[in-house]
Amino acid sequence: MTDSGTRGRAVGFDLGHRVAQVRQWLEEPAKDVATTGSPRRNMLRGAVARVTTPLLPDDYLHLVNPLWSARELRGQIVEVRPETADSATLVIKPGWGFRFDYRPGQYIGIGLLVDGRWHWRSYSLTSSPVVGARLITITVKAMPEGFLSSHIVGGVEPGTVVRLAAPQGNFALPEPLPDRMLFLTAGSGVTPIMSMLRTMDRRGRVPDIVHIHSAPTEDSAMFRGELAALADEHEGLRLHLQLTRSMGQFDLARLDELCPDWRERQVWACGPAGMLAAAEERWRAAGLEDHLHLERFAVDRTGQDGDGGTVTFARSGRSLEIDGATTLLEAGEKSGVQMPFGCRMGICQTCVVPLEAGAVRDLRNGKVHEEGSRIQTCISTAAGDCTLDL
């Protein structure tokens, strides 16, 4: 009994082992696919890749339809909806591999092709994650110096294919919901909150919320109608719209007036750096820092001078402040990070690494590269704070 049982298991194990080996062999060519969908699809992808190597079947398929690729996330703009004079909502249909289980308040990376080059930015999702949904939205406000935001608001055609990065960020609606919340937003800082409000509205459970939102004028306040309608509909939701051109900036000293129990609320604040700094100060003074959740927008540093900054090496967890004459390669070597390098003169591409955040400047011609690019560390320096994937 025991013997045959053992043998049975051994045979079973052997077979299982074989199957695992075959599966591994089939999946292997596709194991580096950025956005692995279902394991079965990846096995098929790997199996076909045995005859398309070194390419993946995706490399042929996306010539037919640009969304038929899982090498990285892609999407197609299906609609561009103007919100205000200088903002617009992009409705995007993501391609293979996008997961719709993001958390309300998170942001995505989006790449748009302008003049033959992909430009990369991060924007908050304004849509609400719905099972079975096939669309997402982001809402973009044109910044006067923001090259890409102006391009988006000023004329992106429906049908345009965009690159996407998976939703991320900790500025998100918590589970379970707190009983009392305070939203403090200004300008396009309302976008992540919009996703939260829409989600709570859809679930039919809106707790006690005070929302203080600042915008220059009524016309320039994004989602003004929808915010007002939500406040009408839900008893717990109180909206205060601060029109800064006529009423002046919202003074946090007035918080007691508008929201006397602010000390007992969990706070989500998103907006310009100055506003967030003031909020931090106020809540720190009250000893309530842990109530405050902040979302900072990456500052568009393009065209600013005062180079140099703190270089962070994300994977090694090291960072170093450098001036605008030190290369990122030197910075890495100084802080003991294993840096790939070759020629040190900008021709060999051995030192190229992804720039995760911030901006860097090419020392040879002064050109600035933004996040989402791969950059040569041997001829680049920090243009403000930046983070490398090393």
Added chain:
Amino acid sequence: MAITDVGVYAHLTADDIESLRIELDGIRDDVERARGVRDARYVRRTIVGQRVLEVAARAAIVGARTRPGLYLGVLGLGVAKSIENMELGHNVSHGQWDWMNEPEIHSTTWEWDMACVSAQWKHYHNYLHHKYTNVLGMDDDIGFGIMRVSRDQPWRPIYLIQPVQNFLLALGFEWGIGLHDIKLGKLRGTEEERAHTRSQLRAFGRKIRRQVVKDYVLLPALSGSRWRSTLAANASANVLRNLWAYLVIFCGHFPDGAEKFHPDDIADETRGEWYLRQMLGTANFDAGPALAFMSGNLCYQIEHHLYPDLPSNRYAEIAERVRAVCDKYDLPYTTGPLAKQYLLTLRTIVKLSLPDRYLRDTADDAPETGSERRFTAPTVSTISPLTGRRRGLRTALRDLRSARRRTGRAAAGGGTAPAAAGGAVDPAYARTA
């Protein structure tokens, strides 16, 4: 001995070289500024065209009912593989399209359809070959480690068979390229060297396994009863591509006029001297748009070495400007018909298989390598006050050739080059003479 001072050889002063640098940097700036939609469309169309051609050729190989149909398929596949190898693989891996910020057409992610692992190729080619172009003992592309293409390399008996070796290298070029970065001797080196070489070998093994399984196992198997012709067709297409890549590369580096450099030359090298070394160390061949495309625009090898990371579709227009710079500084611009450039290369390969005692020229004054010692007259260019034209290296080389022809005729082929006797002359001599 090869060139030990590129400035002296080029008949240029430090100031001249600096102004040459500014002009060449200016060309780079202009092209970088002009890169845009048109260039992006060019590379995307090339990719689509290459993939369509490859699929069609493979379909023809499996489905052709006639011999000519099959041959057309083989030719198509050979052409597709050549485009993939040169205009795409080589150029993408140089980072020529990195500016597009497109992860799928990027030097860090591209893997090509041949035995060599892209990452290993990038190390020896982009780094060692392009930084130390034609520096003896530092640029592994000089003779690809197995051949003697300059009499600066000492003769060994094995070189007697180098015409045969050359032919075999051409047939199996992808394997030569694949092994190029792997220093097998390091398997007996330090712990670190051993580990590095072993991991390189593993990556190479994985890559060849995939390539071989695809071309010689799976695709024939999928062709059913026609497996034999598919197998032969795939092998032929790979050989066609190998021969073509070999031809293009050899014509870019080994025809007469592509100079070699002594390691002393590159200590404290300035950017301008680096440019000069690239210009003097490489050679073009004449090509129209179709031939240029098929060679991955490596018919513009000089331009490619000056600007390895600028988009290949711009080399034709860059070439016009580089030629103008050469005219201005009276520098040679080595080019000629493809057949002529290859025959010159072949002549060198056959000639140098022989021991030195059968060779007439010296390493200071030979068709395939020269040094500043080949000039007996002062090597500083002068600008004619009458015409405003510079008399520099190109004129000096022309004078040298015509003098050689005269003495050659006079001595009925038995004479030696003027500088041949001056082998021990101080290299600084030329400047002070």
